[in-house]
Amino acid sequence: MATNAKSTRSKTNKIETIHNAEDFLLTQLPISQALRNHLTFSLGKSNSWATTRDWYQTAAFTVRDHLMSRWVITRDAYRDANTKRVYYLSLEFLIGRMLSNAALNLGVAPELSEGLQEIGQQLEGVAEMEPDAALGNGGLGRLAACFVDSMATMDIPATGYGIRYDYGMFRQSIEGGQQVENPDNWLRYQNIWEVQRPEHTCEVKFYGRVVQVHTERGTERHWIDTESVVAMPYDVPVPGYGTQTVNNLRLWSAKATKEFDLLHFNQGNYDKSVEGRHGAETISQVLYPNDTSESGKELRLKQQYFFVSASTQDILHRFIGNNSDWETLPDKVAIQLNDTHPAIAVAEMMYQLIDHYHLTWDKAWSLVTRIFAYTNHTLMPEALETWSVDLFSSLLPRHLEIIYEINHRFLQMVNQHFPGDSGLLSRVSIIDETHGRRVRMAHLAVVGSHTVNGVAALHSELLRTTLFADFNKIYPGKFTNVTNGITPRRWLNQANPLLTELLTKHIGSGFQKDLGLIQKIEPLAEDAAFRKAFREVKAANKQRLAYKILQKTGVAINPQAIFDVQIKRIHEYKRQLLNVLHVITLYNRIRSGQAKNHTPRVVIFAGKAA
Structure with missing residues (x-):
């Protein structure tokens, strides 16, 4: 996940030059004065009736002031340098509380602590008022958060992509020795650290059917009669430590294409009037919906495709805004798949390049296999994600066609190199024919990526020798190791x-x-x-x-x-x-x-x- 050193160096120099040249008045104020200003002008309160939550908000606004100028400058510098970027796709980002981390990374933590003490508050108590962002569950999500933090600290141009969940798994309390679950409504008081970007919304399609159409370019496959939702982006700044760089975490929220049906409302059918909105927004409502039911499984796959499609469209939109030669796509774009949750991105990128940008299959596949890399998190075969072909056919019919074609060409290649080994073909096929026809997402990720890594030396070695031994034989050198680190x-x-x-x-x-x-x-x-x-x-x-x-x-x-x-x-x-x-x-x-x-x-x- 490296980037061009020269472009990174010029980008860093540019950030420093602009910072020295600009006079950002908001961040020139002593923090103690900035806190008082925000209490009055942002919250409309005085010291005498400010709560601890009010002081958290004033502290967050104050630190945010220091973030925003660096964030804008970083973004503009990346755009002007047209540098290669890492795009980290993850269904989870366990970023934790932002206030103390941002203050530390920006170098203002001591001054913030002193400023709060002057007004009778302690930083630790104020920071406790910030809810944990309910964007992740455990190690996989914390790894993603550590990576985006580290990339900003190393001045690597990078963007994280995920889902802006309305609710976490649940808020836990212990009563009488028993766990009690309540909704984890972390957005109840809004999120000071995010900025909505309505100008970058994307349309994401589901269901429908595929037809064959004859055009001047030849015979094409068109995905029609679909249902759509709008992906609304919310950006969260990711400040590096000891550097001017502030990278971006873009989180997608699902919105209905039509939020309110006035006709149904006027007819007195009030539930029906907002049915479309509720159906669409369910996609980004809960982190890890219960997938024991068929509807739960469908919602889970919807979540994965929703954020992958929006992110892929966003990446390509940014690329074509600065580049005209598709051959340079791997020189500008590197996409890391954090586990199999975003593996559908391999098929989605093919769909975008072939159906929307009209590249040939061979050209598109050559680009895809130079863009993607995949991080595997588990050695247990039963924990590897699979989806039924029936569900795929209903929800994403065009993508199932593309996966079939990827698999057909892949198995042809394997058969040429290992002729007559039907057992090998069955084991490595992206479509599992032995358990009711299922799409193996890990296999799709391996086939579509130039590099696959485990998260510890032993884990990566076992990937090569056990779980993916067949793939290691087919693709010698594809498997490597990146040991899990911490910030x-x-x-x-x-x-x-x-x-x-x-x-x-x-x-x-x-x-x-x-x-x-x-x-x-x-x-x-x-x-x-x-x-x-x-x-x-x-x-x-x-x-x-x-x-x-x-x-x-x-x-x-x-x-x-x-x-x-x-x-x-x-x-x-x-x-x-x-x-x-x-x-x-x-x-x-x-x-x-x-x-x-x-x-x-x-x-x-x-x-x-x-």
Whole structure:
């Protein structure tokens, strides 16, 4: 996911030049004054009756002022340089709270904290008022968020694409020891960090049928009698750390093409008058709808195609606005598929290039296989996404035709290189004929991508030798590894401020941008004073956690014990039950006298159940 170094360098220089030349009055104010201004002019309140939520909003508006100019300049610089861009497609972005992260990345966190203290507020308490953006569920979504943060920090021109969900999975509370689910309405008070972009709306089509039409270009396939929804984009800024770059996260919200039917309303049929609107907006309403029913499965596939189609149209619109030669498409566009959720993008790109831009099949396929790369997240065959051919045929009939053609040509190629191996053809086919005819989305992603990566060295090696061993034989060199990383800004600086302070004191703050510099602490392993300080930090953090658990649950735990923590979705494949069996085994060893010199252990589980 690299970009042209020269264009990146010129882009960065341009950002710095413009920043030095412009006088952005809003960001020249002391933050304490900016906070007071926003309380008065943005919220219409005075100090005397401002709530903590009001102070959160004023703090967010103040930090947003520092973001906006850099965001505009970054976008203009990318456009003027016509640079290659990475487009990261993911059904999830677990971005967390924006205020503290943006303040840190922009370098204004200390001043913001001081400004809030001047008016009697604490940054930590104010930041707690921000709802978590309900755009992701777990590791896959957090990986996406880390990547877009890191690309901005590395000055890589990049855009994330996803769905602007109205509701998260659910808001969890524990009552009487039981999980209670409530709607996760994270947009209840609107989202200060987003900007609606109605000028970039796209039409996304479903259902209909495919007909053969004779034109001056020859015989063509046309997708007609479709139902449409409008994809409305909302942009969220992604600031890099220690740089002027602010990249973009574009999230799509589904809107009806006709929001209100006046005829039905005037006839007294009030439910019917808004039926179209409700049907369309369901697409972006909930993160991970229940897909145990057929209607749930259809909604899930609708979600995937909805954001993929809108994103693909947006990418191509941007490309043709600056370029006239289709052969340069792979020089300007790199698309990363985060798991199989956006894998339909391979077929959608072919649909756009062939049906809308009238490229030949061979030309379009040559471009597609130089644009896409695919990140695999699971080794379990049963967890790989498949869709029934019947559902595909109903919802996306033209795309099913395209997938059939991709598969036909792919299997022809395989048969030429491995003649007579019918078992191989059956195993690698994009269409699974053995389980009621299903479209294998992982196979589509592998066939349509130039590179496939796992998320850890062992995982990637097992992909090559087990799950995708056949594909590795067909495409030697296609499989590679990109080890899952973290952004140290979130997961060290913010999650563990005491440890960050200790590290900064001994090795400087450079590790917050280049985590490789963390190796500088290695010699300190022999420093008794450092080891003592390190243990004190760990003990203080455990004390804080013990106090929080006592507050929340009334259970007192021993901070001197080992904390054995598993925080994941409560789900059978996350293996919490295996952990419980281990706890029972340890307990039985203690009872039977087998555990000599046993260190006390506190086992802590957390997570949301299904």
